[in-house]
Amino acid sequence: MKRRTFLAGLAAVPVAGCGLSSNTTSNSSASGQVTGEITFQTWSLKPKYTDYVNGVVDAFQKQHQGTTVKWVDQPADGYLAKVMADASAGSLPDVINVPPDLSFPLAKAGQLVDLDQELKDAKPEYLENAWQAFEIPGKGGCYGFPWYLNTGPVFYNKALFQQAGLDPNKPPANFKELEQQALQLAQKKVAMLGQTPTIADFGLYGVKLFDNDKFTFNEAKGVEFVESYKRMYDAGALIPEALTQNYTGSGAKFMAQQTALSPGSAYDLGKFKTDAPSLYANIGITKPITNTGSANMFLHGVSVPKSSKNQATALAFGRFLTNAENQVKFAKLASIFPSTSKGGDDPYFTTEDGSDEARVRVAAAKQLKTAVNYTPVQFSDQMREALLQQLADAMLGKKSPKQALDDAVNECNRLLK
Structure with missing residues (x-):
């Protein structure tokens, strides 16, 4: 919640002067074999959520023998500038934690994989309004797996x-x-x-x-x-x-x-x-x-850069990280909400127990289904x-x-x- 009061007013660092190329090409296809090593970067999740993220990584590696996920966590201060600097240098991690307004300049510059093209069957797994938040307005394409959401009373x-x-x-x-x-x-x-x-x-x-x-x-x-x-x-x-x-x-x-x-x-x-x-x-x-x-909606997601040398594994991990089961587990730990279409059906988000906390949680989960990310990604x-x-x-x-x-x-x- 210290991350700018959960996403509120997050800055999209301007592309101008960063040397971002719109001619970035894919290094591999999403249909390739899920194997090998990738790097997954998050934004200020250690140490509070270390056990959770390590658990997700271990489960993915067990499900996909021969894969290795290297998790790196960057501090909140300077995160956006670091991402843009890595983008300029062509050294973005394989899977990167970003809000929509940071994915926008990267996607506009041709640096991110379009999930609508590479994973056509993924969209129904997520709330429609969350999926739309990672599109380039007016041009379509989705450039991030919606991860965790928040709204509030x-x-x-x-x-x-x-x-x-x-x-x-x-x-x-x-x-x-x-x-x-x-x-x-x-x-x-x-x-x-x-x-x-x-x-x-x-x-x-x-x-x-x-x-x-x-x-x-x-x-x-x-x-x-x-x-x-x-x-x-x-x-x-x-x-x-x-x-x-x-x-x-x-x-x-x-x-x-x-x-x-x-x-x-x-x-x-x-x-x-x-x-x-x-x-x-x-x-x-x-x-x-x-x-x-x-209501207003805040959200984060994970994107896969086109520069990834192991796109197939990166896309598989992004989808696994943000599936309903993993999102519900994370949401219960962090006072956030899942972005999957089925995640909000968990009794934790639909049933009150008489406490104020549960009343707020159930009401917020309900309003998220029609909430809007009002902040333009260009802002x-x-x-x-x-x-x-x-x-x-x-x-x-x-x-x-x-x-x-x-x-x-x-x-x-x-x-x-």
Whole structure:
């Protein structure tokens, strides 16, 4: 969960200047013999999940005699830059752990195996929305096995809601209700929100984010969204600290009961129980706030580079790692969810036992079936910073919401080129 709050806002390192070649050719066919040695690279899974990954590796090697899987785990810091540097040098591992926005520049540069071509029968094994997350928008092809997913509920402080005269059992379900309740809380000097909206929040609001190879979130609905946040900010419903670049204190503010609402995951409940028991006693749990009816989804996957000298074994391992059985085991260990079409049918994700943790888990598993990865794969970390800066200017009245969004979209499209 420390990995940028499980995938939220992960940066796609720009391809420009990295020397990525679009003429990369395959070294072997997916239909070749499953044998020999491959290297499998993960992102900050040691030491917590060492036994699990080693177990998967051992099971694969036992099933496919004559194979050797060398597992390497890279630290979180600098992972994205390392992947791009390896891509430039033509030295990517055979199977590599990536989120969609890192697979995108590699796939666009012709560096990853297209699973739709090489493994035509694999697609039905995964949730359709998870498979689509690893496609190049508008061009098709899938360039990663979906691995683990997450989505979450919204937590709110029932005591603060009640103090403001709000019904503690009727939290906001959409953005109109969010603003109405936030303004009522602000009258009691209580801030509803601890962070400015992300690009995914624009998607949840119903804004068209990207169309015809360019960003479009400055459309009328996007301006309407920022105007709503401006009203909340002016009333004191959004804390000023949220306007700071790379601000990461929103969770701490919620735990200190200085804000009334915060997005989260099933993982957070245990943290509330141990670190903020007075908050836990008043915790409310509700569905994500959305105008579209679909929650936001975060996900990771594994891709196979075309430069792999043992593609057949690499593809077989990627598929084995992400099969239903292995994903369910991992999900139970890590407070995440499987991306396979059958994984979510396990009783662990469908049956409540009376605990809050199980209630959150079952609800999240259900909403993942229709969830959307709202963050465009083209949206880089530089673009995130540009949007945040323009939103800050809009909140502070330095620019109108329309001008701020126009400037953000222009900068994002410039960076895209």
